[in-house]
Amino acid sequence: MSSKNETLARALLDELGRTYxxxxxxxxxxxxxxxxxxxxxxxxxxxxxxxxxxxxxxxxxxxxxxxxxxxxxxxxxxxxxxxxxxxxxxxxxxxxxxxxxxxxxxxxxxxxxxxxxxxxxxxxxxxxxxxxxxxxxxxxxxxxxxxxxxxxxxPECRPYLDAKALAGAERVGLPSSPSALAKLVEEKDLPRLAAALVRVALDKKAADRVRETAAG
The missing domain is CATH 1.10.340.30 (Hypothetical protein; domain 2)
Structure with missing residues (x-):
C-alpha cells in the first residue's frame, strides 16, 4: 500500500506534472x-x-x-x-x-x-x-x-528541488527535504515533480486540487 506522501506525489504528477x-x-x-x-x-x-x-x-x-x-x-x-x-x-x-x-x-x-x-x-x-x-x-x-x-x-544535479519547489511541498503537506521528496518518485520523474511543486507554490487552488485528488 502506498504511503500518504507517495499518494500525494502521484497526484502531483498526474495533475500538474508537465515540465515547462x-x-x-x-x-x-x-x-x-x-x-x-x-x-x-x-x-x-x-x-x-x-x-x-x-x-x-x-x-x-x-x-x-x-x-x-x-x-x-x-x-x-x-x-x-x-x-x-x-x-x-x-x-x-x-x-x-x-x-x-x-x-x-x-x-x-x-x-x-x-x-x-x-x-x-x-x-x-x-x-x-x-x-x-x-x-x-x-x-x-x-x-x-x-x-x-x-x-x-x-544526473549530477539530482535531486534539484529549490526553495520554490520546497515551498510547494510544504503547501501540500509533503516533506521539505529534497532527499525525502526524491524517494517518493522515480528519478526520471524528478523534473516533473519539481514543476508540479512550483505550480502549487504559485497557486493555492492547484494545491487544493492535488489534495482532493490524493484524498479521492
Missing amino acids: AAEAGIRLKDSPQPLYQLLVLSVLLSARIRADIAVAAARALFDAGMKDARHMADATWQQRVDALGEGGYRRYDERTSTQLGKGAELMLEKYRGDLRRLRDDADGTEREKALLREVPGIGPTGADIFLREAQGVW
Missing part, C-alpha cells in the same frame, strides 16, 4: 539545441510575468527560427522583439531581446553554443549555477529554473 520545457515544445535531451532552448525559456520565466506567457514567447522564438545560439545571435533585435510580442511577452520585450542577443553571443564565444561545455567546465552543480548566472537575464531564479528541468538529463 515540455509545455514550450522542447524535447529535452543532453544535446546543444534543446539545452539552449531551455536556457532561453529560463530567461523568459525569470521575469515577473505569467508562466504561460513565457512559454508562449519561447514557442514563438523557436517557431521564428531562433532555436539555437547561432540563429538567436544572427537574428536582429527587432526580429526578437517581434517574436516575443507574438507570444504576448510585451512588457519586457525590448530588454529581453537585448538579453537574448547578448546571451547568445556569450554562449557562442565561451561555449561554442553548447551548454555541455559549461557543464564540463563546472564539474558540479554549484559551479553550474554560478556559470549560468553569467548569462544575461539569468539570475538565481533563472539558474534554479534551468537546473530543475536539466536534472532530467544532468
Whole structure:
C-alpha cells in the first residue's frame, strides 16, 4: 500500500506534472539545441510575468527560427522583439531581446553554443549555477529554473528541488527535504515533480486540487 506522501506525489504528477520545457515544445535531451532552448525559456520565466506567457514567447522564438545560439545571435533585435510580442511577452520585450542577443553571443564565444561545455567546465552543480548566472537575464531564479528541468538529463544535479519547489511541498503537506521528496518518485520523474511543486507554490487552488485528488 502506498504511503500518504507517495499518494500525494502521484497526484502531483498526474495533475500538474508537465515540465515547462515540455509545455514550450522542447524535447529535452543532453544535446546543444534543446539545452539552449531551455536556457532561453529560463530567461523568459525569470521575469515577473505569467508562466504561460513565457512559454508562449519561447514557442514563438523557436517557431521564428531562433532555436539555437547561432540563429538567436544572427537574428536582429527587432526580429526578437517581434517574436516575443507574438507570444504576448510585451512588457519586457525590448530588454529581453537585448538579453537574448547578448546571451547568445556569450554562449557562442565561451561555449561554442553548447551548454555541455559549461557543464564540463563546472564539474558540479554549484559551479553550474554560478556559470549560468553569467548569462544575461539569468539570475538565481533563472539558474534554479534551468537546473530543475536539466536534472532530467544532468544526473549530477539530482535531486534539484529549490526553495520554490520546497515551498510547494510544504503547501501540500509533503516533506521539505529534497532527499525525502526524491524517494517518493522515480528519478526520471524528478523534473516533473519539481514543476508540479512550483505550480502549487504559485497557486493555492492547484494545491487544493492535488489534495482532493490524493484524498479521492
